[in-house]
Amino acid sequence: MAKINVSVIRQGIRGRLKVREETRKFYNGIFIDLGELVLFTGRVIKQMFQAPFEFREFAKHGFLLGNKSLPLVAVTGFIMGLVLSMQMHPVLADFGAQTLLPGVVAISMVRELGPVITGLICAGKISSGIGAEIAAMTVTEQIDAMEVSGTRPLSFVVASRITAATLVVPILVIFADAFSLLGSFLAVNIFEETSLTLFFNRSFSMMGFVDFLPSILKTIFFGFFIGLIGTYKGYTAGRGTESVGLAANSAVVSASLTIFLIDLVFVLITSIL
The missing domain is CATH 1.10.287 (Helix Hairpins)
Incomplete structure (x- = not known):
């Protein structure tokens, strides 16, 4: 024993x-x-x-990233506005405050839901794509060939994609907010007839500059870190073919977590101020 x-x-x-x-x-x-x-x-x-700045690469990747992500962002924003309005209308109607619905939806989307949902979509779409693309270039030794030939891969490959993502993500958030208001307008008209002019007047009457500024600032940070993490995971990928998938998966997870952390920091700062 x-x-x-x-x-x-x-x-x-x-x-x-x-x-x-x-x-x-x-x-x-x-x-x-x-x-x-x-x-x-x-x-x-x-x-x-x-210098020299890679303006051509920046423009090319900005167009590709925005063009590939816009349909998904627009559909997601439209559905979010539609569902949010349909869920909130009965609750507000119980208190006789259904006229506040456009403003509530607009503030919710502009302040929080629009940037975060769009950021997560871009993390899955943009960051994973960048990570997989650069990881494939690393595996096939294209990055090494650029360094040998005198081309700056950090400028040509990495910086151009990060700058493009930093510019594209805020634009995509604006489109998501716009389509969410369109979805909300259609949802409101299911319950009662409302003109488009009246709907948008009610939407923007409850918002001020303080609602737009934090949203724009944090989407810039979203775009920067989405591009940064995607390029970093791809640039530091291993030499095996399986590292391409690992880089893409790791980029999505890391970028999504970073978005939540940035959003938390901005919410704390705006609450204090």
């Missing part, structure tokens, strides 16, 4: 030590990854302000 107990105790100790070692490696990996991301960000920002 004594030998059995000692064996069980030893196995338990080894199991705990193994769990602690895996936990330590996990947290060390996170901090190492964050440190490398900070260094990568510094190098990319430095390349952004060094």
